[in-house]
Structure formats: C-alpha cells, structure tokens
Amino acid sequence: MKRSLLALAVVASSTLVACGGGNGSTNAAQFPQNTDMWQGLGGDTKAPAAVSKVVNDAVTGLLADPKTAPYFANIGKPGHDSADRLTACLNLQFDALFGGPYSYPGQVVADGRLQTCDDMATAHADVGIPGCVFDQFIGDLAGALTADGVPQAYINRAAPVLVGLKGQVVSTTPMYLGPNTAQNCQ
Ligand code: HEM
Numbered sequence: 001m002k003r004s005l006l007a008l009a010v011v012a013s014s015t016l017v018a019c020g021g022g023n024g025s026t027n028a029a030q031f032p033q034n035t036d037m038w039q040g041l042g043g044d045t046k047a048p049a050a051v052s053k054v055v056n057d058a059v060t061g062l063l064a065d066p067k068t069a070p071y072f073a074n075i076g077k078p079g080h081d082s083a084d085r086l087t088a089c090l091n092l093q094f095d096a097l098f099g100g101p102y103s104y105p106g107q108v109v110a111d112g113r114l115q116t117c118d119d120m121a122t123a124h125a126d127v128g129i130p131g132c133v134f135d136q137f138i139g140d141l142a143g144a145l146t147a148d149g150v151p152q153a154y155i156n157r158a159a160p161v162l163v164g165l166k167g168q169v170v171s172t173t174p175m176y177l178g179p180n181t182a183q184n185c186q
Helices: 002-013 032-040 043-064 083-097 131-147 152-163
Strands: 107-110 113-116
Touching: 032 043, 032 152, 043 083, 043 131, 083 107, 083 152, 131 152
Parallel strands: none
Antiparallel strands: 107 113
C-alpha cells in the first residue's frame, strides 16, 4: 500500500506531460459552452499544462488528506489504475470540463500505450466510496483549483458538473477507511 501511494505521490509531484487530452484523441468538445474558459486558461498551447498542474496538485492533496488517501491504496496494483493512467484520464476529463476540444470518457496515452478511460461508475465500482468522502474530495479539488489561480467564476461553473457525478462515484456498499465511520459520514 505504502509503495503504491509513494509511487503516485512521486508521479503527481513530478513534471508530468499533459497526457490527457492532447495525445491523439480527436473528440469534439464535450462542453462547448466552456470554450471561453479554455481560452482564458491559455487555449490549446497553454491550457493543458494549467490543467495538468491542477490535476497533479489535486492528487497530491488527496493523498495528503487522511479522509481520501486510503481509497487510493490500490493504485499501481494488478487490476487497478496505474498512477500514469489515473492522471492521464483525469487530465482528459478536466481538459474536457474546462472547455477543451475533448470528451470524456475517451482515449489517452498512459504507460506508453493508448488506453480507453472508464466511465465514472465503472472506474469507481470497487473503490467503496462513501458520500462524505466524495464531498471531501470535491472540497480538496476546489482548494487545488483555487490555489492554482483558476478563477472562481470557472470553479463555480465546473463544480455542478463534478457534484452531479456523485451518484456514479459513491458506492451502495461503502467502505469506511481513514477516520470516517458510518456514524460520522452522513
Ligand atoms: C467528481 C469526482 C471524481 C472524479 C471526476 C473522478 C475521476 C476519476 C477518473 C477520471 C479516474 C480514472 C478512470 C480510468 O482509469 O479509466 C478515476 C479513478 C479512480 N478514482 Fe476517481 N473521481 C472522482 C471521485 C473520486 C473519489 C471521491 C475517490 C476516493 C476518495 C476516487 C478514487 C479513485 C480511485 C481509487 C480510482 C482508481 C480505481 C482503480 O483503478 O481501482 N475518485 N477517478
């Protein structure tokens, strides 16, 4: 477990190439109403790096948060995402969300090969995420977006989309890891 977390932390804190959107996927924009945000983040030349920094910082924050970190313990193990795939798929998803010319789920290059990211229900099917851990994740993510200088107006527009994924991400048979219990996780 520790080795997986360490590997993910190392990858998250290294200078990752934005391998989400800009790697051969030729999808149409999933959120064309957000293309102004993409331009505001620097457009095709600069926005992928800005999104990649947010993703890396968000992952680092999630691994430093005792309420979210335990759920990432299987990263890098057989049958689970590698750190590279997880960050690549997150990059694609956030490139799309912030108005880039991409759609999620789609294809990414991760671990040196083309891979297809999973939809949200499939990706989280065996993670056992309780509702309060999802809420904590959203708070941590918003903190990373703010810390990286993403305008509050952009965060306000992206947040409902992310919060709207809750039903697909949380588990009907949640696991209470870290400090959470069923009693304090309403
Ligand atoms: C709106 C909220 C969320 C979004 C947008 C999101 C996005 C993603 C994406 C794009 C992937 C990669 C899918 C793939 O590899 O095909 C993923 C996987 C994963 N996510 Fe999330 N996620 C969210 C919430 C959470 C929460 C709350 C947790 C736990 C605290 C979590 C833990 C994981 C784990 C552990 C994986 C890898 C699963 C495995 O391979 O076994 N996610 N997520």
